[in-house]
Amino acid sequence: MNPTPYIVLATILFSLGSAGVLLRRNALIAFMSVELMLNAANLAFVTFARMHGNIDGQIVAFFVMVIAAAEVVVGLAIIVMIFRTRRSASVDDASLLKL
């Protein structure tokens, strides 16, 4: 099996995700971009698992999904709280963590 198309796709997805995190101000969009990056990684894991014919990569992909789900729970809660108090979902507005 030729992994190249899958890896290229994963790379494209990862680049899109990272560009989204770096460029978009909306916390929800940035969050979705993070998910995109995670899924790009998942795709790479699964591809390599297929290529090598074992299931280690697929197991890791499951772990990533579970952790992503947990992360979404915590992350969304934080975003909602910030939105409630500041009436804004922009990540640049929440920049108080500095001297």
Place this chain on the structure above:
Amino acid sequence: MTLTNVVTLGLAAQAEASQEVQEASGLISTTWLLIALPLVGAAVLLLGGRRLDRTGHLIGCAAVIASFVWAVVLFVDMLGQDGHERAFTVALWEWFNAGGYEVRLDLLIDQLSIAFVLLITGVGSLIHIYSIGYMEHDERRRRFFGYLNLFVASMLLLVLAADYLVMFIGWEGVGLASYLLIGFWQHKPSAAVAAKKAFVVNRVGDMGMVLAIASMLVVFGSSSFQIVFAGADGAQTGWLNAIGLLLLLAACGKSAQFPLQSWLLDAMEGPTPVSALIHAATMVTAGVYLVVRSAAIYDLAPEARTAVILVGTITLLMGAIIGCAKDDIKKALAGSTMSQIGYMMLAAGLGPAGYAFAIFHLITHGFFKANMFLGAGSVMHGMNDEVDMRRFGALRAAMPATFLTFAVGYLAIIGIPPFAGFFSKDRIIEAAFGDNVLIGLCALIGAGVTAFYMTRVMLLTFFTNKRWADDAHPHESPRVMTWPLWALGFLSVAGGLGLLYIGGGIVDWLEPVTGEEHHDLPVPVAVLIALTMLVVVLGAALAWFMYQRRPVPAEAPAGNPVTVAARNDLYGDAFNEAVLMRPGQYLTRSLVYVENRGVDGAVIGAATAVGGLSARWRRWQTGFVRSYALTMLAGAGLVVVAMLLVRVP
């Protein structure tokens, strides 16, 4: 030993100091009482508060007199023992035991220490009694007596200790008590400064004592007399010389010997009984005691012994010259003390040939110097505390008792037979000639100068023309002050003869501790005595011509350069200031500079650098999530690139 058998001694004869030290039993084991009595007296007086203001002086006197009486009892008990079985140790308790060093609080009472104990408590008692009258109008008299008791107790511990470290407690106690007493009139800045000076100069000497004890611990593994003296035979001469020189430094500090003599003249700021106590019974005699007690070390350390002789000779001449020029009666007497202690040091440096004479002179000097100091105090008492001899004159009619007793002390110190000083000083001059003609000549010249300055003091105070201040009404002191003067006057007359000839005399008494040795004299003793007398008469006559023949001016004339130098203590203070104080100040200043700029600079510089850098680096924490994300991405990219470069599988 009598005059005739000194003459007949042709060959050098030597007897080794040897006696077994025994455990004390019976009466002797109560030796600790000697120290405890004045110590308890001091504690009661100093802690008792104002309730004791009325009776304080009596408690103080009672404590010292009780100690003296007990010393006499012990002395009589020792007389009953055989001549070579008179040394006892009294074991009290173990002080501390650290590593290999065991220090026990033991007392050693032998012929030497009992002689000192009798002098300290005897003369001390008389001075205590005298102080009742002298300090009558001082509202802090109770405290004064407390300090006096502390002084006596410390000195007793010093001379009774059987271990250098225990001795050091007394040594420091004496330093403390002298500080408290010299600065007793602390409202006078000059007294406070003098007390501080005495304390600081004494610290220099104490340094020598501490280092000597440390050396003993290294060489002998102990600082107890018994072990140190027994081990001295097998020790290296280099170590023994070092210990001897360090002990000499300590002795110089306490005994005001060159080059640590500067505190003694300033110490005259204290009340006069204190001066008498410091100069006669306690404090300055400690150095001589230390050297004589360490005989076992000095006998085997020839270089250290030579140093002792040199220090003694230099000081005896310095003190005498200073005494010649002082117009302050107490300072003139202080110069004389320096000089007389110089004689004792000189004798102690001569080894077994001189130890006993050093102690002999120390005791007779204790009598006549206490006598003269108390006499000077009596004169001041009658003259509104005036000390300038140029304001005295013709006082013999106004103060007959003071005059007579002072005259006896005067005849004793210049060495007119049969007064006490003649016997003791003459022995030292003989011993000095027996050792070295040059040293002997110095001692001889010193005797002449002594006669000069003491005659000067005598004439300026009791003879010559009246130069009193307008409000002066000289009167005799109360009986409580003149009675001790008579007692000391009697001792100044009879002390020399008595000590030398009664029951074998002090030389035989001390022989088991100090050993005995005679040297050949270059000239017969009779010639030497005649020579000494001639020099003494010449000195006295010179003073008579200078001061009695024409009226003495009430203001001091300018004087020649030698007089000016002597008035300034031979520039001892200037020397200390130029050679020690100023360079010391420069050193500390430059060290402070190095400390501020170098050490502190490095530490503060490092802190400033870290602070500055962190202030810059802090800017990286913008608080923007996206910039953090970019950093993470860049970091991850770097990791990937690094992995690709090193090909980690």
